[in-house]
Amino acid sequence: xxxxxxxxxxxxxxxxxxxxxxxxxxxxxxxxxxxxxxxxxxxxxxxxxxxxxxxxxxxxxxxxxxxxxxxxxxxxxxxxxxxxxxxxxxxxxxxxxxxxxxxxxxxxxxxxxxxxxxxxxxxxxxxxxxxxxxxxxxxxxxxxxxxxxxxxxxxxxxxxxxxxxxxxxxxxxxxxxxxxxxxxxxxxxxxxxxxxxxxxxxxxxxxxxxxxxxxxxxxxxxxxxxxxxxxxxxxxxxxxxxxxxxxxxxxxxxxxxxxxxxxxxxxxxxxxxxxxxxxxxxxxxxxxxxxxxxxxxxxxxxxxxxxxxxxxxxxxxxxxxxxxxxxxxxxxxxxxxxxxxxxxxxxxxxxxxxxxxxxxxxxxxxxxxxxx
Numbered sequence: 398x399x400x401x402x403x404x405x406x407x408x409x410x411x412x413x414x415x416x417x418x419x420x421x422x423x424x425x426x427x428x429x430x431x432x433x434x435x436x437x438x439x440x441x442x443x444x445x446x447x448x449x450x451x452x453x454x455x456x457x458x459x460x461x462x463x464x465x466x467x468x469x470x471x472x473x474x475x476x477x478x479x480x481x482x483x484x485x486x487x488x489x490x491x492x493x494x495x496x497x498x499x500x501x502x503x504x505x506x507x508x509x510x511x512x513x514x515x516x517x518x519x520x521x522x523x524x525x526x527x528x529x530x531x532x533x534x535x536x537x538x539x540x541x542x543x544x545x546x547x548x549x550x551x552x553x554x555x556x557x558x559x560x561x562x563x564x565x566x567x568x569x570x571x572x573x574x575x576x577x578x579x580x581x582x583x584x585x586x587x588x589x590x591x592x593x594x595x596x597x598x599x600x601x602x603x604x605x606x607x608x609x610x611x612x613x614x615x616x617x618x619x620x621x622x623x624x625x626x627x628x629x630x631x632x633x634x635x636x637x638x639x640x641x642x643x644x645x646x647x648x649x650x651x652x653x654x655x656x657x658x659x660x661x662x663x664x665x666x667x668x669x670x671x672x673x674x675x676x677x678x679x680x681x682x683x684x685x686x687x688x689x690x691x692x693x694x695x696x697x698x699x700x701x702x703x704x705x706x707x708x709x710x711x712x713x714x715x716x717x718x719x720x721x722x723x724x725x726x727x728x729x730x731x732x733x734x735x736x737x738x739x740x741x742x743x744x745x746x747x748x749x750x751x752x753x754x755x756x757x758x759x760x761x762x763x764x765x766x767x768x769x
Contacts, residue, residue: 407435414464424450426616439595439603442613482559490549492537499533502552523551563595637685644733648685663728669764681769688736690763694756707757
């Protein structure tokens with residue numbers, strides 16, 4: 398994105414934003430984060446987590462009960478949208494049906510009092526960026542959904558805002574078009590070097606597009622980090638389960654000869670890399686393990702030490718082209734999901750079948766442990 402994290406200017410600061418509706422509906426509580434110039438940052442979480450309310454407070458469509466929104470070192474918490482150097486791209490695109498594409502894009506510039514020649518030049522420039530110059534005279538109802546999205550994007554960037562806010566911009570697209578637009582939008586953002594702040598509930602979309610992700614839960618920020626940081630080192634079971642899939646197991650600490658083990662419900666103990674200064678023996682914990690981190694050991698392979706080997710029975714499997722997802726029953730109360738990459742032919746003898754007894758190797762550094 399140009400420049401290191403330490404030299405990039407902070408363009409947006411959100412400080413302890415709080416917002417409630419009626420009496421007991423808390424939409425945002427002490428939400429704080431900062432965004433650097435040129436970043437693509439995503440607010441991620443399920444419906445009702447406060448991400449859209451936070452975006453609307455940045456835009457000026459909602460005012461916070463308390464806290465601050467600071468843009469380019471200027472507090473704008475209670476300023477209306479038109480006084481903020483931000484634009485917003487809405488879920489439904491919000492195109493004027495009675496205006497041509499060219500007039501839709503240039504409307505804001507016209508309201509701002511720009512000259513017709515300047516408006517025309519800027520409109521054609523952004524139409525060229527989104528590869529729809531040939532549609533300038535068309536009306537919205539004559540466009541495909543993908544084209545409407547590009548026009549909405551062109552309108553949002555034509556006046557070169559400091560920040561572009563995007564509210565679930567891919568929600569109206571089918572899966573194939575959504576994936577194509579994710580790539581296109583990310584490439585456009587990189588070329589324009591405009592700061593993008595996006596809201597989505599789609600964790601795959603967030604992981605693919607973002608420099609950093611702000612994970613929200615029940616109106617609060619749960620964790621902030623790069624996609625890699627959040628996926629590999631989640632700070633809570635919520636983040637581990639929301640980004641990707643995790644096996645979530647309940648257990649307790651079982652220290653043995655100075656080594657930290659987590660004992661799961663089946664009675665088996667798993668050694669793990671301790672990230673805490675001290676964990677008291679018998680402490681109840683939640684254990685998270687990514688399915689792709691678990692290895693199904695080849696048949697007939699001997700494991701004399703049995704360290705972090707969990708034995709179970711294959712009760713389900715799903716083939717997805719380059720991998721197989723297994724559900725393995727450890728005991729009547731414990732099942733784990735395992736993703737096995739296929740390096741060879743599908744008819745390879747190492748591929749487990751329904752009813753097979755299998756040994757699963759779980760590396761210690763693949764285990765995340767959290768206090769209950």
